[in-house]
Amino acid sequence: MVSLERMERILEILKRRKIISTIELEALMYCSTSTLRRDLIELEKEGKILRGHGEVRLLTANNMEYIYSARVREEEKGKQHIAEIASTFLTNNQSIFIDSSSTAAMIVPYLEKLKNLCIITNGIETARKLNEFDNITLFLSGGHINYGTNSSLGDFASEFINNFHADLALISCRGLDKYGAYEANHKQARIKQQMIKNSEKSLLLADHSKFNTSHYFKLAHYNDIDCIITDTPPIKTFQMEVEQICEILW
Structure with missing residues (x-):
């Protein structure tokens, strides 16, 4: 699975779950920790997710500010x-x-x-x-x-x-x-x-x-x-x- 497909899959999961632990997300994605980290960093740069301590959260228009880029x-x-x-x-x-x-x-x-x-x-x-x-x-x-x-x-x-x-x-x-x-x-x-x-x-x-x-x-x-x-x-x-x-x- 290429990076773009993985990121789309991550967003699909988060749209259902809103928040998920990185350990569980890694298991669902069948990918390595380093690969998942790279995808999450890119999604955060795009203002679509927020990474926390051991968890990932979907950003929503109602309460989060998208990054300028x-x-x-x-x-x-x-x-x-x-x-x-x-x-x-x-x-x-x-x-x-x-x-x-x-x-x-x-x-x-x-x-x-x-x-x-x-x-x-x-x-x-x-x-x-x-x-x-x-x-x-x-x-x-x-x-x-x-x-x-x-x-x-x-x-x-x-x-x-x-x-x-x-x-x-x-x-x-x-x-x-x-x-x-x-x-x-x-x-x-x-x-x-x-x-x-x-x-x-x-x-x-x-x-x-x-x-x-x-x-x-x-x-x-x-x-x-x-x-x-x-x-x-x-x-x-x-x-x-x-x-x-x-x-x-x-």
Whole structure:
């Protein structure tokens, strides 16, 4: 059995069991410990499983955060479309919060030709790209960096963000429904809440796959958001209810 087939088999087992010991999984897979370890490492890099002490757990959309390298490949064309619309809000001499999401990172190419920008972010990859632009004064928050998330999080990061006031906040979310926007990680939610609170205008960037999906942590009510930018028209009932509170663009 080749590696791809083994990994597909591992995921099939985890979809039924959700969590399993590595010893039992090794017996079910009829493979060596080293072979199983290599496959599990690859699946964890892709954000599909979480390895623990002697066990493997299936990651679910409701309560776990996918690693950045996996998120950046999701709905890429939709994210590019969202970034193009969001770019119409950009002007010279702005201060801008950009969260660590792969969606918000799509705005980076639109910043290169503007003048005298101040960017504050908790996104490591976003900061790395922006560091190549000489028209930007860049601030990267400190904090704890969880494996693979591309995010600086925690109290240090939140307190750092609270030192700034920005013209614009560009943030994404893990899901949204008619009641508001959600995050799968409370630490991510707290950083984004600080960005919303400390900005004049907040743009919520969310592709169509995020709609009608709730998660454990409430990120924001729509009266905290100035505009939702997405890639396809939301369902009519969502438009009718939410457009009374904030603008929706697609």
